Amino acid sequence: MLTVSMTVNGKQVSKEVEPRTLLVQFLREHLSLTGTHVGCDTSQCGACVVHVDGTSVKSCTMLAAQADGATVTTIEGLAQDGELHPMQAAFKEHHGLQCGFCTPGMVMSAVDLLKHNPDPSDREIREWLQGNICRCTGYHNIVKAIQAAAQSMRG
Amino acid sequence: MADSGIGSRTTRREDKRFLTGKGRYTDDINRHGQAYAYFLRAPVAHARVTGIDTSAAETAPGVVAVFTGKDMEADGVGSLPCGWVVTDKHGQPHKAPPHFPLVRDAVRYVGDHVAMVIAESAAEAKDAAELIQVDYEELPAVVDPMQARSSQQIHEAAPENLCYDWELGDKAAADAAFAKAAHVTKLDLINNRLVPNAMEPRAAIGEWDSGTDEYTIYSTSQNPHLLRLILCAFVLGLPESRVRVIAPDVGGGFGSKIFAYAEETACTWASKKIGGRPVKWTAERGEAFLSDCHGRDHVTHCELALDADGRFLGMKVDTTANMGAYLSSFATSVPSYLYATLLAGQYTTPVVYANVKAVFTNTAPVDAYRGAGRPEATYVVERLVEIAARETGRDPAELRRLNFIKPDQFPYQTPVALMYDIGDYEPSLDKALSMIDYKGFGARKAASEARGKLRGIGLSAYIEACGIAPSAVVGSLGAGVGLWESATVRFNATGTVAVMTGAHSHGQGHETTFAQLVSEKLGIPYENVEIVHGDTGRIPMGMGTYGSRSLAVGGSAIVKACDKIIAKGKKIAAHLMEASEGDVEFANGQFTVAGTDKSKAMAEIAFTAYVPHNYPEGVEPGLDETAFYDPLNFTYPSGVHIAEVEIDPDTGITTIADWVAVDDFGNVINPMIVEGQVHGGIAQGVGQALLEHTVYDRDSGQLLTGSYMDYAMPRADNFPTFRVETTTSACTHNPLGVKGCGEAGAIASPAALMNAITDALGVEIDMPATPEKVWRAAQAKLRVAAE
Numbered sequence: 001m002l003t004v005s006m007t008v009n010g011k012q013v014s015k016e017v018e019p020r021t022l023l024v025q026f027l028r029e030h031l032s033l034t035g036t037h038v039g040c041d042t043s044q045c046g047a048c049v050v051h052v053d054g055t056s057v058k059s060c061t062m063l064a065a066q067a068d069g070a071t072v073t074t075i076e077g078l079a080q081d082g083e084l085h086p087m088q089a090a091f092k093e094h095h096g097l098q099c100g101f102c103t104p105g106m107v108m109s110a111v112d113l114l115k116h117n118p119d120p121s122d123r124e125i126r127e128w129l130q131g132n133i134c135r136c137t138g139y140h141n142i143v144k145a146i147q148a149a150a151q152s153m154r155g
Numbered sequence: 156m157a158d159s160g161i162g163s164r165t166t167r168r169e170d171k172r173f174l175t176g177k178g179r180y181t182d183d184i185n186r187h188g189q190a191y192a193y194f195l196r197a198p199v200a201h202a203r204v205t206g207i208d209t210s211a212a213e214t215a216p217g218v219v220a221v222f223t224g225k226d227m228e229a230d231g232v233g234s235l236p237c238g239w240v241v242t243d244k245h246g247q248p249h250k251a252p253p254h255f256p257l258v259r260d261a262v263r264y265v266g267d268h269v270a271m272v273i274a275e276s277a278a279e280a281k282d283a284a285e286l287i288q289v290d291y292e293e294l295p296a297v298v299d300p301m302q303a304r305s306s307q308q309i310h311e312a313a314p315e316n317l318c319y320d321w322e323l324g325d326k327a328a329a330d331a332a333f334a335k336a337a338h339v340t341k342l343d344l345i346n347n348r349l350v351p352n353a354m355e356p357r358a359a360i361g362e363w364d365s366g367t368d369e370y371t372i373y374s375t376s377q378n379p380h381l382l383r384l385i386l387c388a389f390v391l392g393l394p395e396s397r398v399r400v401i402a403p404d405v406g407g408g409f410g411s412k413i414f415a416y417a418e419e420t421a422c423t424w425a426s427k428k429i430g431g432r433p434v435k436w437t438a439e440r441g442e443a444f445l446s447d448c449h450g451r452d453h454v455t456h457c458e459l460a461l462d463a464d465g466r467f468l469g470m471k472v473d474t475t476a477n478m479g480a481y482l483s484s485f486a487t488s489v490p491s492y493l494y495a496t497l498l499a500g501q502y503t504t505p506v507v508y509a510n511v512k513a514v515f516t517n518t519a520p521v522d523a524y525r526g527a528g529r530p531e532a533t534y535v536v537e538r539l540v541e542i543a544a545r546e547t548g549r550d551p552a553e554l555r556r557l558n559f560i561k562p563d564q565f566p567y568q569t570p571v572a573l574m575y576d577i578g579d580y581e582p583s584l585d586k587a588l589s590m591i592d593y594k595g596f597g598a599r600k601a602a603s604e605a606r607g608k609l610r611g612i613g614l615s616a617y618i619e620a621c622g623i624a625p626s627a628v629v630g631s632l633g634a635g636v637g638l639w640e641s642a643t644v645r646f647n648a649t650g651t652v653a654v655m656t657g658a659h660s661h662g663q664g665h666e667t668t669f670a671q672l673v674s675e676k677l678g679i680p681y682e683n684v685e686i687v688h689g690d691t692g693r694i695p696m697g698m699g700t701y702g703s704r705s706l707a708v709g710g711s712a713i714v715k716a717c718d719k720i721i722a723k724g725k726k727i728a729a730h731l732m733e734a735s736e737g738d739v740e741f742a743n744g745q746f747t748v749a750g751t752d753k754s755k756a757m758a759e760i761a762f763t764a765y766v767p768h769n770y771p772e773g774v775e776p777g778l779d780e781t782a783f784y785d786p787l788n789f790t791y792p793s794g795v796h797i798a799e800v801e802i803d804p805d806t807g808i809t810t811i812a813d814w815v816a817v818d819d820f821g822n823v824i825n826p827m828i829v830e831g832q833v834h835g836g837i838a839q840g841v842g843q844a845l846l847e848h849t850v851y852d853r854d855s856g857q858l859l860t861g862s863y864m865d866y867a868m869p870r871a872d873n874f875p876t877f878r879v880e881t882t883t884s885a886c887t888h889n890p891l892g893v894k895g896c897g898e899a900g901a902i903a904s905p906a907a908l909m910n911a912i913t914d915a916l917g918v919e920i921d922m923p924a925t926p927e928k929v930w931r932a933a934q935a936k937l938r939v940a941a942e
Contacts, residue, residue, distance in 0.1 A: 020278070034183035035176015037406075039354045040440040044863035047354060075176035084174065092170040095831045099662030100173030101354040101406030107174065122876065129871035133863070135354050135407050136662045138838030138900075139871040141831060 004064045008033070009077025017064055023057075024048045026064035027074055035075040035104045039133070046132030049105035050074045056112035058131070075104035078111070087111050087149040096145035098136035106132050110146045118154055122147070159671055159681035164827040167667040169660075178404045181358040181375045186433035189360065190219050192422055193280035194436070195270040195287050196445060197262035200296035200517040200856020201307065204261055204269070204289060211286040212272055217279030220429050221287070222271045222421070224257035232256065232424060235415055236389040237482035238635040241319050241491050241513075249319040249513070252310035254481035254520075256390070256417035256424075262291070263309055263480035264517050265851075265858055266445025268417045273425060273434055296517040296856035300477040301454055303514035309480060310515060318478050318487065318513040323495040323571055329508035332469030336460035340543040345921045346531045348452035348477065348849035349842075350866060351524050353661075355406020356438035357447065361422030365431040369397045374419045376402040377412045377661055378699020379691050381636070385415040385484065391424055398423075402689040405661035409839070410523035411447045412661065413701050414484040418446075444861040449849060450524020452477035453490060453531050459504075459539040465549055467558050469506040472498055472535055476513045476521075483522035487513060492632050493528030493620070499569035500536040501580045501616050501793055502558040507570045517856045523701065525839055525901040526619070533617040537906035541613065541914075551910070552588055555616050556581060566887075573620055575791045576887045583817040583882050584616065587795040590815040590878055596799070599812075609802040609933060610812070613910025614795060617903040621895035622790035622886075623702030639785035640704070641695040642712035644673065644720050646778035648765035650758030651683045654716075657697010658709030659689045663897060664828045665705060671824055672710055672891075676717040678744020679757055695781055703895030706824065707790050707886065714890045715782035723778060724760045730771035731755055731763065790886045790894035794818035796837070796903040798911040804937055807930025809845060809912055815878045816903065821886040821894035829896045833879050836900020842869040843901075844908040848923045867923075 004021075005014040008031060015030045027033045027050065038060055039047035048060040051073040078085045087107050090096070097103040106129070113120060113128045120128070125146050126139065134142060159165045172178050209221040234253040241249045257268050270287050274280035297306035303316040310316075333339060353375075360373040370393065376382045379400035387393045405412060422434040438446075454475045460468040476490030495509035540558075544551035559580045560567050567575045588594075596612050603610035623629075626637035643655040654673055658665055666686040674681040687693050697709070721741050728746035729736040732753045740747050746755045763770065764778040799813040816833055823829050846867035850859040860866040885892030905922060912924045916932045 018278075028183075033176065034180075035178070037180070037355070038182075039356070040863050042440070042862045042864050044868075045354060045440075075174075079175055084171070088174040091174055092166050095167065095827050097170060097173055098664070098831060098835060099353070099355065099407040100169070100178045100404065101180065103173050103178075104176050123872075126871040126874070133354065133868050133870065135352055135409070135839070135868075136835045137831060138834035138836075138869075138877065139874055140834040140877050143871065143876070 007071045021064045023062040024059035046105040049108040090145040090149035094145040096142045102134045160675040182437045189433040191277040192436040195284040197267040201294040202291035206290040208288040212283040215283035217275035219273040224259040239488040240633040241487045243319040244322045250313040252312040256420040298851035316515040324508035333460045337463040344455045346453035349450045351409045351411035353407030358437040359419035360435045361426040362433040363427040377408045399692040408661040409525040448522035467504040472509040479520035483520040486522040489528045497532035526898040529619040530902045537615045541910040579884045583795045587817040609915040611911040611915025615907035618793040620789035621703035622707030640709040640712045642716045643781040644716040646761035655694040658705035703897040711889045712784035719780035787888040792894040796907040798907040800911045804933035807926035820896045822892040839901040840904025844905040
């Protein structure tokens with residue numbers, strides 16, 4: 001067992017974990033932050049995307065120990081003071097989700113895209129999302145939502 | 156009601172919890188004292204099991220118990236049943252070999268369930284499973300349905316590995332029609348095997364309460380009551396009243412979560428065996444590939460006969476359908492009654508004959524997957540029609556138009572059992588042709604060719620039978636269940652309403668659509684309507700969500716329950732307003748007396764029903780009505796999809812340049828949600844046509860496409876922006892005039908895309924049109940052109 005400490009959604013946390021504990025297991029099982037999902041075993045689907053020190057990361061592909069000392073934001077930490085983040089609001093407004101399972105990873109990934117590229121083309125959005133699989137929406141409304149969020153965040 | 160009534164693009168109320176990480180899926184639930192299950196799965200495709208030694212695993216760290224099929228047998232656990240008995244062409248029932256949750260004497264596909272380990276943690280259960288010693292006496296395996304009948308027999312009950320040899324239609328009449336034909340188009344098709352791949356892997360928690368002898372099952376199910384029925388009546392022999400199934404938020408299903416599987420059965424049974432600790436299991440994606448029911452997997456030869464004018468004279472279809480190693484819950488209905496009955500398509504083809512042989516192989520069970528039989532039928536019909544047009548030098552759109560059933564021919568009795576109640580196919584065709592600028596295709600093709608690219612266009616005019624299903628009809632065809640739906644509309648004393656529906660959303664947005672419906676029907680604020688589903692402890696017995704049935708059947712049950720509420724409300728209102736019941740009218744949430752200014756609001760009536768101080772004699776207190784709705788017919792959504800592709804002959808990469816869809820779903824409650832369903836359906840069909848392919852090794856029976864590294868899931872950059880429109884011919888036999896929209900995209904799109912790709916290439920290829928296949932075909936075309 002080893003002790004892992006990090007800041008998650010603004011709160012300092014410290015837990016004893018097995019060394020093989022993945023970051024996603026740490027979030028889901030040790031912190032009960034079940035918004036981050038596991039959809040595959042091979043780092044393909046992106047349902048587990050969170051931000052580690054401000055960058056999108058597949059939390060199934062990182063050990064909790066590797067995030068020791070880091071600042072982590074999960075989907076639960078995105079809305080501020082009960083107000084949806086513009087990306088969350090845009091997904092709702094444009095029906096960018098159906099079953100909701102891939103959605104947390106999609107949203108976290110999309111937020112990171114806009115940090116890198118505040119005015120992406122449809123093609124750039126679609127290419128960025130190669131690491132996020134959605135089986136419900138055909139991606140059509142996800143792309144629309146990200147465009148709308150980009151526009152509202154540019155102001 | 157303008158912003159939330161019928162027809163409005165109301166945003167979804169379920170979204171907030173999904174967008175903030177507060178969705179509650181089965182794996183998000185943890186029960187006090189729970190243990191974790193891991194299933195040891197067969198590493199070989201076909202073998203006798205001559206011994207299982209679990210002793211080392213039983214003493215491994217953290218292990219609570221290890222169970223095998225012998226333990227279940229000793230406890231009298233039954234076989235997972237197939238709920239639809241197909242009668243073959245000789246009048247005999249299909250062969251239904253036993254399907255035990257944990258194997259007893261043999262394993263029959265890679266992933267079959269050999270033993271169950273329960274431990275304090277999932278990791279300990281998995282580690283301990285590696286210590287189980289199993290003696291396998293390997294047998295030859297078969298994975299190709301066309302080889303099944305001449306291969307090693309898989310079940311004692313099924314000689315030649317034949318489940319059934321079934322037919323529909325008049326063979327002699329078909330032969331006679333073909334004898335008169337001016338032209339016959341012949342085609343061999345493979346409908347490739349798919350893995351449904353809902354993004355949420357299956358999961359279950361089984362929990363037995365030693366105090367009450369009651370069970371609670373949390374499960375990723377599309378139909379909690381159906382799961383309860385199957386487990387109680389057939390497998391575990393429990394009284395339904397002691398079993399509660401809760402399907403919380405479900406992360407996609409596409410059919411794969413209809414069925415009763417080994418894992419939830421075993422977790423439920425095992426919880427009692429270990430004294431009542433909850434037993435939790437969550438599939439890894441690799442397990443999902445191995446053991447979720449797969450879809451499609453047909454091999455078909457088909458022929459279409461035309462007269463000299465291009466009119467269809469007859470169709471003959473010969474299909475071999477892969478059932479996998481065991482019959483899943485509704486497997487047998489998919490390549491029979493959900494397939495051959497759709498072979499008339501949108502056309503007046505007077506004679507259709509279909510012969511379907513369903514076979515067992517050493518592969519995962521195959522069952523309903525988005526569309527279930529209807530995509531396979533559409534693929535046959537729409538590929539045949541397209542090729543017939545090419546062969547006879549006709550415009551594919553005009554050949555379709557010539558053969559369409561005309562509006563004045565409805566109700567239309569097809570030669571394959573179904574009676575289409577209504578349809579109007581030309582408006583969808585015309586709209587789609589106009590949207591894609593069909594006339595301008597030649598110029599676009601020339602522009603592509605000038606850039607060294609190949610361009611193709613393809614149509615698909617599909618029909619489906621949805622709103623599953625009239626119980627008496629499906630019963631006469633072998634279904635073991637009724638396919639009605641239920642609803643309870645329960646007013647609270649304060650005027651808010653809870654609606655308990657047997658349908659269960661796994662992404663379709665029922666909480667929004669059904670609330671829109673009830674709000675409009677009862678004239679109460681949308682915010683005051685709560686939708687309750689997915690819990691057998693809270694809803695009346697219901698049949699769940701599949702077959703695009705939730706609004707057409709479940710919504711109709713809600714309407715019926717609302718009608719009962721209004722009828723009772725009129726009695727109460729008549730008493731309060733001192734009018735005769737016959738003079739009371741209801742509209743926009745108000746009970747009024749004709750010809751007066753007297754009026755009572757719905758909320759006031761509800762309050763009076765629960766505080767009946769001044770109340771009509773002989774009327775029961777309360778405002779709480781349940782209705783069951785059994786549809787009179789299937790519904791028949793239809794439409795036209797057109798795909799346009801550009802192919803790079805140097806790389807074999809197909810780019811979808813444009814996609815238009817014009818669908819007739821009848822009346823629409825929420826267009827935003829309907830469009831989303833179409834987008835997703837198209838994407839799944841495009842996945843089948845372009846990318847997805849389930850491959851088992853022909854010799855070893857190993858699944859070669861067992862992860863997202865090997866199985867090509869469609870990604871965002873595989874698609875264009877879809878252009879989706881609707882036309883409307885309202886369903887004639889349900890109170891909402893709705894038809895269903897969940898499966899249309901997946902039904903229409905494979906044929907449209909393959910018609911476009913083969914139009915560009917000039918030769919036939921099978922799905923999926925991978926770059927390699929397309930490149931070979933494109934290079935061959937260029938060589939021919941050069942010569």
